[in-house]
Amino acid sequence: MANTNTILTKYERDDIDSWVAKFPEGRSQSALLAALRAVMHEDHYLSTEKMDAVAEYMGLSKIAVYEVASFYSMYELDEKAAAKNSISVCTNVSCMLNGSDEIVEHIEERLGIKMGESTPDKQFFFKVEEECLAACCGAPMMQLNHVYHENLTKEKVDALLESVKTNGSLHKKETS
């Protein structure tokens, strides 16, 4: 049996511990969302190996972890999605009416990938965002890692992607 201590990083274990401590004993399942978020922070996707390790570490059945991981769109299950930065452009009604299609096209052209793919240098993952991101007042908008950027133009997108690539500073753990 593989040792969970060697599969989960120290950051992951510490983060899980701090979240589990917030819930009553025996209710560690409540901390599962946070635990998976910690793994996303480290790996940018959830491998089956990591999910199994989380299950064992938290004393949950593996399937209970798979259920949660596959339910929420903020978790990526495919290794292809494991790029440093994740881009989600909202393409729902308000954004579409305000030109999100052009933004999508521009990003695809700039990065040389299609929606749902990662750049070969593993810098960017262009996520297929299916849901409305609830920022219609600033349409068109996108979510870059954890941060919303509204009233997008091609120039604004270029600047953002450039700054992320050079600074990498926008990819921070932003949990309350």
Add this chain to the structure above:
Amino acid sequence: MSKTESKAAKPEVVENLVTFFINDKEHQAIPGSMLIEVADASDIHIPRFCYHKKLTVAANCRMCLVEVEKAPKPLPACATPVMEGMKVWTKSEKALTAQKDTMEFLLINHPLDCPICDQGGECELQDLSMAFGASTSSYQEIKRVVVDKDIGELVSTEMTRCIQCTRCVRFGDEISGMRELGATGRGDRMEIGTFVEKSLDSELSGNIIDICPVGALTAKPSRYHSRSWEMLQSEGIGSHDGVGSNVRLHTFKNKLVRVIAGENDAINECWISDRDRFSYEGVYAQDRVKSPMIKKNGIWKEVDWIVALEAVANELKDVNPNAVGVLASARATIEEQYLLQKVMRSLGVNNIDHRLRQTDFYDQENTDLFPNLGMKIADVESTDAVMLIGSNVRKEQPMINHRIRKAVLKGAKVFTVNPRELAFNYDVAEQCVVTPNEMVAQLALIAKASFTLSKKKVPAGLSDLLKSVRATKSAKTIAECLSDAKKPAVFVGNIAQQHPAYSTIRVLALVIAENTGATFGVVGGSGNTSGAWLAGLIPHRKEAGEAVDEIGKNAAEMLNHPKKVYVLLDVELESDSDNPQQALAALNQAECVIAISPYANKKMLANADVILPSAAYSETSGTYVNLEGTWQSFKAASKSYENARPAWKILRVLGNQLDVKGFDYVSSKDVRDELKDLCDKAEDGLHKFEATGIYVPHDSASSKSLQRIGEVAEYSCDSLVRRAQSLQASKPEQQLVQLNTKEIENLGLQTVFESNLNKVQVKQGGVMVEMSITANDMIPDGCALLMAGTKSSGLLGSAFGEIEVTL
């Protein structure tokens, strides 16, 4: 999910009942009861898919919507508690419209191809769509398709048919205690599955077939074999453990084709083990015997029944009774067991036994009338501390394990003393894992602690064993926990019974139970082990516990000191005995071996001289007595194979041939009634314990030898289940030799894992066998798990002897 215990309306319960109206008729029920429970108890049918009386309420299928006064919208009956003055209509227009609309939604993504679905004809969705659905649908678009999952040899999946009621998911969580299936994805992409490729591992997994309301989960071995309306259903009893689970046997053209769970709340509720469900595949094994056969000069010849029985009678008529050994199965019906011993005892034979895997018979005369649980099966769930000694109860007696699990969920503490760590489906307070040789010493620690605690005097017989023992902290904790409990129990299992020091283990278990106020019980044995004792299939007692003039030889002695003649009833000694090497040698030297058996494998053809083909499971009427002493009779469900006959009839004719008095039975019921009368009059002796021999652990002969842990593999316990191919295929690891990593390194075996074959040489009793090895760190140092009843073990020696494992 809200927890609901079954508290349906029971008129005799006088509590603060609430009064309410269903369909304008007054009803009363305990507050907190759900509408659907009350309706079910009063025979008011409300359609449902996700609700199941033994599972928690999910309320996700919405099929049970009913109209409730003052509620603006229809409410789900499964999740609506009854309230004072509530008025409910289950068949009003509002209710029926809601149900019809739900049905339309459920059918949006469900294929409408019932004629090619295995569930067709017994499908809850099909039935309810006929009763409550519309004949057309407004949905014109493309239906979704879900990829089928491979979840093992026993359950077939067709996931496009799934309506996501989540009964199977809740079953895993709440009943089998293993969450194996789950609902992954979301919205219209939600799927039921294991997410990763995985075979179901639970010993109760087949129950999801019964509870699946559609054709998403069906039985793989019987799939597409026959239609439900072509099959006949008979009631039967599961035969592989001491529970006697009620089952329903389905036959098609006189052949047994399927087994499903029967219902009996006192015994198996509505669940059965996979072993009881799928073992029927063994009935039509290739080595079924068609006709009576006699071997002359090494050549087998089929003969008429009359010829065969005359030959057997002649063989037995003038034989010296001391030169005969009778070995019978604990799975035979009590009628067969009773008649066999009656015939043999009339000839003066007392060498009669069914305890083929037992090796220590020291205090057999001090035991109960029959091995029993000491309580009702249903009462196991109200125990609050359980000590399991030498018992892999989860695999040996799955339905008793289910009751222990229920007790644990209510707060009971479980302690075990076993030769290996076991994977339980509940939290165990402490597993004491010691080598087989150390089990007695481990129990002595707990026994000593229990004497100190109860301030009782150590009886003379035990003083030698206990005098130098100093109880450890953990032993004290166990003893204290048992004494503090209100309803503690101490159970000994199959591993204990096969242990070379069983009598000592039993006595220690008895004193621990007595000192702590616990109930002592046996959680071992096969379908009719209790019956075998009552029928007199033991050397030291006749039927109903009556004393014998001269105590005969027990099974081990009969094979240790070979007999001239052996009579076998559904027994395969290479798999059913403790020491196959010794047993086969005994048969080999015998002058005559008479086998009454449904099957004849190569070893039987080599060793037997006469084979009388008996009816297999489901082909005979009979009775099994379970561990709580309940007699359960059943009728034959299918026709006997070819010229095979029910064993009780074979024995009746044999009795007549030998002019034994009182053999004019007309039916198996006559046999049963005769024995039942005797048993009802018999007084049950209490568990006595007297001075016993003390087992001294012996040192290993050489540093290379390991102690074998030879517990019987889950699916190798009897002739029927060994022939059930799907069960065999589902647990390939049964056939492996298993050592812990450290021991593998000590013995220099790690190199075998470099190639994928993992083959090692296993040596016991001078015989070398090639086997595959696997590492299992739940096994203690110095031991090897090599299960009995398996292919390789048939060539080896004693189940708890010493073995060598080399490259």
